[in-house]
Amino acid sequence: MFDAPKVILGLIIFVGLATFPLWYNGASGQAGNLPDLVYPDPAAHGTQCILDKEYMKASHMDLLNQWRDDVVRRGDRVYEAPDGRKFVMSLQNTCMGCHTEKARFCDQCHNYLSVKPYCWECHIEPKGSF
Amino acid sequence: MSCERRDFLKLAGISTLLGLAGRGTLDALAQQVPEVAPRERPLTAKRWAITIDLRKWTPQDSEACIRACHDEHNVPHFDNPKDEVKWMWMEDFEHSFPSQENLYLSEEYHNRQVPLLCNHCDNPPCTRVCPTQATWKREQDGIVMMDWHRCIGCRYCIAACPYGSRSFNWRDPRPHIHGGDPERLNRAFPTRQRGVVEKCTFCEERLAEGKPPACVEACRSGAMAFGDLEDPHSQVRHLLQENFSIRRKPGLGTQPEVYYLV
Numbered sequence: 458m459f460d461a462p463k464v465i466l467g468l469i470i471f472v473g474l475a476t477f478p479l480w481y482n483g484a485s486g487q488a489g490n491l492p493d494l495v496y497p498d499p500a501a502h503g504t505q506c507i508l509d510k511e512y513m514k515a516s517h518m519d520l521l522n523q524w525r526d527d528v529v530r531r532g533d534r535v536y537e538a539p540d541g542r543k544f545v546m547s548l549q550n551t552c553m554g555c556h557t558e559k560a561r562f563c564d565q566c567h568n569y570l571s572v573k574p575y576c577w578e579c580h581i582e583p584k585g586s587f
Numbered sequence: 588m589s590c591e592r593r594d595f596l597k598l599a600g601i602s603t604l605l606g607l608a609g610r611g612t613l614d615a616l617a618q619q620v621p622e623v624a625p626r627e628r629p630l631t632a633k634r635w636a637i638t639i640d641l642r643k644w645t646p647q648d649s650e651a652c653i654r655a656c657h658d659e660h661n662v663p664h665f666d667n668p669k670d671e672v673k674w675m676w677m678e679d680f681e682h683s684f685p686s687q688e689n690l691y692l693s694e695e696y697h698n699r700q701v702p703l704l705c706n707h708c709d710n711p712p713c714t715r716v717c718p719t720q721a722t723w724k725r726e727q728d729g730i731v732m733m734d735w736h737r738c739i740g741c742r743y744c745i746a747a748c749p750y751g752s753r754s755f756n757w758r759d760p761r762p763h764i765h766g767g768d769p770e771r772l773n774r775a776f777p778t779r780q781r782g783v784v785e786k787c788t789f790c791e792e793r794l795a796e797g798k799p800p801a802c803v804e805a806c807r808s809g810a811m812a813f814g815d816l817e818d819p820h821s822q823v824r825h826l827l828q829e830n831f832s833i834r835r836k837p838g839l840g841t842q843p844e845v846y847y848l849v
Contacts, residue, residue, distance in 0.1 A: 529734045532725060534795050543591070550775055578780040579735065581661075581772055 492565035497555040506555075507538055518574070521548055549580045557583040630794040632815030634709070634729045637789075637803070638826045639702055640848040643810035649677050649700060655805030656704075658771075659790070661778045663760035672754040674787040675704045675802055684835060684847075696849070704802070705752040705787035706835060706843030707731045713744035713753065722784075729844065730789045740782035749839050753786045816844065 458464065482488045496504075506513050508520065524546035527533045536546045545551050556562045559582045567574060656662070656675045663672050681688045683701040711731050714723050721737035722744055724730070745753045759781045765771035772778070776792065779785050790800035798804070803811045814821035823846070826832075830848040837843070 525736055529732070529736065532727060532791070532795070549777060575780070579777040581769075581774050581777060584769075584774070 490569075492569045493561075494565050495558055495561040497557070502555040507536070507542075507544055507551075521552075521576075524548070548576060553580075553583045559583065628797050630797055630799070632728050632821075633817040634815060634844070635707065635789055635794075635813065636816040636823050636844040636846065637704075637800070637811060637813045638823050638832065638846045638848055640810040640812075640826075640830070641696075641699060641701065642848065643808045644702065645808045645810070646700075648806050648808050648810055649702060651805045651807060652702060652802040652811070653677070655801040656787070659773055659793075659801040660776055660788075661760075661764050661773050662785075663756075663763035663778075664765075665758070665763055670757050672756060672760065672785060674754075674785070675702060677701065678703050684833060686836065686838060687833060701847065702802075703750070703752070703835075704845060705731060705789070706750055706841070706845045707787075707789055709842035709844060710840060712747040712749065712839075712841060716743040716747045718743065725791075730791050731786075732788060732791065733784070733786060735777075735779055735783050735785065738783045740784065742784060744784055749836055749841065750843070753784050756781050756783050756785065 513520070524536065525548075527536070528546050534546055536544045538544065553559070559577070653675045657664070657673075660674060662674050665671055677700040680692070680696050680699045680701055683703060707730055708724075709729065711724055714731060717723070718741060719737050719739055721735070721739070722731065722733045725732050740755065742755055745755060756779050760779055761767065764778060790798070790802075793800060800813055803813050812822045812826055814823035816823060818824065826848060827846060832846040832848050834843045834846055
């Protein structure tokens with residue numbers, strides 16, 4: 458092989474640059490910054506969300522879409538959870554009535570996963586995080 | 588509904604008992620799930636309509652009704668009339684009722700300012716042209732509703748509406764609601780985003796809570812009334828029977844449901 462040292466050096470530099478995001482994140486400790494959610498004060502709001510935590514974690518967006526269609530398009534405003542509790546279907550009033558800190562709740566996972574829901578272009582965040 | 592009322596009374600009774608137990612109340616509340624407070628009975632109708640008595644209408648009403656509506660719904664205010672967003676507004680008689688502008692019209696009406704809002708037409712042209720069904724006439728009560736989630740901002744509906752009832756958000760409205768002061772937003776209601784059409788929704792969110800439309804509530808002179816046009820005993824039906832009424836551009840066949848008593 459001609460110019461083996463140069464080629465190998467070039468390869469090493471290339472691999473280093475291509476994998477830069479991976480090792481840089483690892484070295485800077487950023488990769489360990491998992492979302493740190495602040496849950497509503499249990500004394501004020503209880504500990505039970507509308508549906509169970511695992512469902513809400515994975516599928517809250519489906520519930521919100523269903524609520525949106527029920528309220529806006531069908532004029533039906535009250536949601537009955539499987540356990541019989543009833544809620545007014547409203548992101549801005551019901552959800553954010555408990556989850557009052559958007560920056561320390563919603564944004565935590567959304568930023569981590571780099572999803573940018575546009576709910577907040579219209580719906581008003583609670584005062585704490587405006 | 589009666590069931591919810593019952594639940595509410597039960598809850599109220601239990602809360603009172605717990606209240607007697609002092610600190611026990613706090614502990615019990617801590618266990619309470621954040622359930623909804625049962626709502627007032629929603630106002631329903633087969634066909635909502637508004638009557639506005641122009642003889643009773645006062646300049647104070649113009650101010651109070653428009654402010655109540657626009658504050659309630661976070662309607663932005665732009666200084667440039669090209670950007671104007673309005674749910675309720677004033678217009679002179681001649682331009683409100685172009686077909687009624689007879690020669691030598693009485694001074695009283697010639698100079699009169701008329702409150703205008705979405706007519707919630709029985710045969711709305713705006714809904715027919717919407718390509719995404721972001722606006723439609725509600726089957727249950729005739730309100731011409733909007734789904735701001737679905738509006739793509741094509742503005743066909745603005746072109747179709749013969750009454751100028753629809754406004755387009757050419758700019759981000761947030762900085763123009765109360766001069767961008769977040770403290771003064773109505774936090775129970777959303778704003779809109781740039782690129783979306785908006786208009787009066789007959790306060791359907793207030794009707795659902797059993798409240799009258801904001802403009803009717805704010806109208807101190809009693810010039811405005813609302814009710815079910817298909818209920819022969821409703822206030823609007825009585826008013827329409829006892830007074831002569833006109834509607835805007837009736838010849839277009841849109842069947843507007845805002846009646847002006849003159």
